[in-house]
Amino acid sequence: MKTPTKVIRTDKWRLNPTTEQKILFGETVKVYRHACQYLVGIIYTHWSKLGCLTADQLTPAVERLMHQTAKHPNIKYPQFNQAFYKFPSYYRRAAFAKRRLRRIAFAAGQVSSFVTRYREWQAGTRKRRSASPPKLNADTGCYPALYKGQCYKLHGFNQVEIKVFNGNNWVWTTVQITGLRERHACANNKMLSPSLIFNERVCHLSVPFSCKPEKRKPEANVTAVDLGINTTATISVVTHSGTVIHREFIHPGRDIDRRDKRLKSVSIRASKTMGKGGKLHKGFCSVTYQKCRRINSQISHVVSKRIVEIAKEFNSEAIVFENLKGWKPKGGRKRSNLRQKFHGWLKAKIRDFTEMKWAELGGKVIEVVAAYTSKLAFDGSGKVKRDSNNYALATFSSGKRFNADLNGAYNIGARGVFKLTHRNGSEGRSSKSSGRSPRSWACLCDLWARDSLRLA
Template identity: 80%
Template sequence: MKAPTKVIRTDKWQLNPTPDQKVLLGETVNVYRHACQYLVGIIHTHWAELGELTADQMTPAVEKLMHQTAKRPNVKYPQFNKAFYKFPSYLRRAAISFSAGQVSSFVTRYRDWQSGNRKRRDAKPPRLNADTGCYPSLYKGQCYKLHGYDQVEIKVFNGSDWVWTTIQVTSLRERHLVASNKIMSPSLVLNERGYYLSVPFACKPEKRKPEANVTAVDLGINTTATIAVVTHSGTVIHREFVHPGRDIDRRDKRLKSVSTRASKTMGKGGRLHKGFCSKTYEKCRRINHQIGHIVSKRIVEIAEQFNSVRVAWPTALAIVFENLKGWKPKGGKKRSNLRQRFHGWLKAKIRNFTEMKWAELGGKVIEVVAAYTSKLAYDGSGKVRRSSKNYSLATFPSAKRFNADLNGAYNIGARGVFKLVRRNSNEGRSSKRFGRPPRSWVCLCDLWTNGSSRLA
């Protein structure tokens, strides 16, 4: 049996420093960045011999060039110890690791450019940028000490010496409460939003034993996510519509204001300047980010609610999505806002956020063929007919009227069951029976008619 997969997730711990501590934190980040700039030059100069070393060999090799000790009084670059007096050893090694990564990335990109691998024929060569917005990594015991989860003691630079200062932690998430999670070295981050620690956790989720069901998700335009929990026998034990309408209205209202301002700015002709309404677009992107987290969180909560048993098992329960990679929207009728609504469709964001959250709990996300999930009736009666006035309403050949998104979720769940249980399925191949759709176009009724014998 394979060992549990390690998953890395990062929490943000908000800090509340005093005005004097803000100055110390800013000075600490600045001196760390200057050290990285200095080291980038040294590593790039000696990359011919350093580039062949492993990550474990890189740090001592660079220290031999610039770090003086009692046993090594003569080094090639003694200016480092003079410029960065009493620079902590753990910060120095973190800076070496970061700088080596910067140089390695530059050398790789430059070699690709030299070999002709360019986006454009007239593309300029890449440049080595030593002035990067990096942040110091803090090692436990040497650079930071936790006092419970209310205070953290950080080693900072006061302009002449490195001293300890205690800072209040005002907010944090729940990952530190999970016994199996291991706190890794955090980074001290300062930006316009505040001061905080970026704390990574090594999570070791337990494998899940499915309770004979999958959680299917249909991502749509009228309804952001339609969720159905489908058992392996074809029974739907839960269904739910997730649509954060308030956030969507906030986003659409801001986007609508862009066109109004654009018409007032350029009239019937002309061009908009670069960066027009950039703050509005940035706000809309953040709203989309929030919508993605809200919807994905609810999807994972439903999957967790109906699959609460955690034991070691080779088969993991899955959340099932349609494979919409490469899908391109088609324009609607004249003066229709359908194309704009498709641009606000967060299909990739919701799917990726769900996969990250669900993997942390030991689950997996799978994708099924998207063709005919909504066009075929889940009861096997044939193709559905969508209402021209209400596109979310579908009429089955049997005259039954049903929600189109929910019908699609049922079929997605059925395809997910087939993909999970039948590893060597014929998905993507045509059926040998004349008049039958491809075998990948499974509907919910196939679980009813075939039962467990077909899934075996």
């Protein structure tokens, strides 16, 4: 029996601290990171012995170096407890080993990364011959993780009480929760230890949940997605008999225009900076590019959310995408914006975000061969001819004009049905030796033919 995949998802609970609480949070993060810096130095000093240990073995080994107990009264680094006087007991006692494991594992990861990069540098694996050796960064950017009852106490979902450092002692402070998502309301989700994320810009709790999806009883249909350039996503819900019961176009044009307008401004500023020659400095328009990346993430989340909503509404067996891994776009004609459009094609992000959201509901995502999904007519009439003036339209050999992306979505859905129903994983049609198109080039009409044979 196949073991269900463990799904971990994280919610962001926004906090509304007072000015005094912001100071307390800042002190807490500061002392936590200071402790991690101590651990980085200890672990690096003894890496020859600690590097070969597993995560479970690493924790007690580091504890024996810095934590004094009745069984180990003589420790090598007593200054840890001296430097962090009155440090809460839940950071030190064996009863909270998982809590310390997170901090120790984080420091061990810093050391392991440095040792690996330094050995590669010594072996001559460098970007350039004169490259300087890597440096161990003990200034870790981690945030304190909180344990229920010891580090935080929830008062409903409106307030949370957090234990913080005021510079001399550890005290409790109550802060308002101003925004959260819905994962806490699901009975099957288990809330794990949150982390306090605090810096100059943000203040929130990063709350992970272990999600256990309910066992699904899907209907005999799939939700097919064609990711395009002119239309971001074209959706069709195809049944096992080849009936299209739903179709939809998703294209957040306003967000795309916002992104493209900013990218266009980059070329204008670049021409003013360089003139007819020269080079742009490193980091040129970096803020604009960061903004565009955030817009791309927003577009991907909006599109993927709607895809999952459709699949959930029709209780689909799976969501079907084309396998576009490794696909590289060809540049358009001179002075055309086709290349820029391909750079803004969010095929990977949309697919990944959809899989994350759909897996949380217990669904699965499958991929089919991308070849000839849009070139072959879904009715079996052969190859289609794309309109030179409007590439989104396709003309069938019969003269029928149809949306090219929708035609591709129909064929993707058919291939998804074949992949789910055929034991050997083939996707319809006869083999190459029969003189017909390969099995992987199935179209919607092949589902019709299979259904008619079944009825006969």
